[in-house]
Amino acid sequence: MKVHVGGLPYSLTEEEFAEFFSQAGEVKSAIIIRDKFNNNRSKGFGFVEFETEDAVNAAINDLSGKELGGRTIVVNKAMEKKEGDRRDGGFNRGGGDRRGSYGGGRDNRGGNRDSGFRSFRER
Secondary structure, X not given: OEEEEEOOOOXXXXXXXXXXXXXXXXXXXXXXXXXXXXXXXXXXXXXXXXXXXXXXXXXXXXXXXXEEOOEEOEEEEOOOXXXXXXXXXXXXXOOOOOOOOOOOOOOOXXXXXXXXXXXXXXX
């Protein structure tokens, strides 16, 4: 059972993170999420996995709103990651027919943008 922790100080180590949360119960793992594109700097949030549900509830009730390294942290129950929920990490994150700004304002049927209008010469 995991909790999501937000508002972490950027200088916090995983050992300090685990030690702080050990007051709620036995910590199975503590991970600080890091930005691999920005010198492996902390993103300011992480996850703590506990052995028992009681420890999860104690962390949420007792540690959320507490100060850690000069910052107020927020502790919530982590959502379980469903199989296939992973984003593709590229620029195209899905979402239907998104045409760029170049395209002459065509509709989704591929017709001409003026397909519903008659020209001056035809009137």
